[in-house]
Amino acid sequence: MQKILSKPESLKDSVMSYCPGCGHGIIHRLVAECIDELNLREKTIAVAPVGCAVFAYDYFNFDVTEAPHGRPPAVATGIKRTNPDKFVFTYQGDGDIAAIGMAETIHAANRGENITTIFVNNANYGMTGGQMAPTTLIGQKTETSPFGRDPKRDGYPIHLCELLSSLEGTAYLERVSIYNPQNIIKAKKAIKKAFQCQIDGKGFSLVEIISNCPVDWGMTPLESIKWTEETFLKEFSLGVIKDKTNV
């Protein structure tokens, strides 16, 4: 029998702690495939978040450090500035990047730090049991918005790519999703392009990945995919938000 598909070298042979139907496993694989294909594994120092991907260092087969909640862009700044020859990326969720860590996110982007951020947006705080996140949709029910997110009380979903796009330091911003194979292929292309952006020294790059969280959304995996396509993506439209990589 011929082996035609292998696990990427950049993934360890470990059991992931993600819930059934969660998108993180797919995204980890895409990141690992891109690292392998760009031959970056032995140059990589990654920063894991606090959130569902907190154990990323147990899954990725390269050097990874932890960071306090929301601080990966600052930690990555410290790593990249002192090690400009290394490949540095952060992997963060919506609460980490756009609530507690918003200042670190904006300023790392504004300084044009030559790092890449993989931002997984699943519209809630997954790790802590499904509370309202900065990206939770209007009307969406969560642990802390039991009657649905009310903009009068809770404000509006934050569109991080659009927010960052006004900053001179950002070089590449794209929003993708992984709800079907066609979009998974597009997501991989975006990750690879963002990584290449760093290799070419163009500045801050970020890929926002609209992902699903069936357990905390109270749905089956199939329902969560349907909700992503029909509801989630109505709020967060996919596409390249900013691309200065050819400048």
Place this chain on the structure above:
Amino acid sequence: MKILMKGNIALCEGAVAAGIDAYFGYPITPQNEVPAYFSKKMVELNKVFVQAESEIAAANMVLGAAATGKRTMTSTSSPGMSLKQEAISYMAALQLPALIVNVQRGGPGLGNISGSQADYFQAVKGGGHGDYRLIVLAPNSAQEMYEFAYDSFDLAEKYRIPVLILTDGMIGQMMEPVELNKTPKKDFIEKDWALTACKGREPRSIKSLLMRDGVLEKHNINLQEKYKLISQNEVQYETYNTDNAEIIVIAYGISSRIAKSAVKLARQEGIKAGLLRPKTLWPFPSEIIKSLAKDGTKLLVAELSHGQMVEDVRLAVNGKVPVEFIGKAGGGVLSEQDLLNKIKNLK
């Protein structure tokens, strides 16, 4: 040759001689000379200076650089120190060496910008969450700002622990002659734990989330064993006229300078006074304090606070002799006369 400079600048010179790779900071008085110095010096040295968006970010940039084994530091003053505690707790847990400097000002809250010693508890009792210690150094001159900064990186790397220099606005701002007599350090040993990317070796991770049964407990026991070792090896203090002293003043930093003058004046008046000055606030020189606390001796602790280090002195002597306190908080300094009067009252 001695050069006249501020304590804050002497501190920077010490860090440069120690081979610092990166400085991350944020403006706050009275430590502003430090980021200003590095913003120029690091360009000349082709090393890293970043003015961060906050104290939180600056401390986390230090965490990142330290995780790759680089020599790195940040500096701040009291309100900023509160913000750095998150990253400091993580660095203690992750066992990352780094230098953090607190040029103390009056508190609580925004306080004022004069020197103070009211952050002692925060420095030696934790500051951030969890069961951890920092090595805390307390210079009392511009010369010691230079020397302690120089030594702090070796100390931090020896034990894989953040080192805190706890100084104050007066030591930081005061100009004194400094002998820049340290040999610049280079050729550092490779750190077998640092994240340098996994070329030719197994991947490494740096983490403090230890969820499996008993793993965190074991990690904490290991930390405590390290702290015990530091307590045995790294206590530093200075004694002055303590041999036959009946009244011993205990003071650190700027207060120790005033105390020394008061002790001299007391001796001129025939009072057998002496001084003990902790140079390390953690580990605390408890043993020497215990041995000085002989029957008939009185101890007097002088601080620019309403009494913080005095608690550790009382713990050290455990009721054996009286421990008196004199303090002043809110940005002012004790005068020699204040102290002399107190010494006379104890006689």
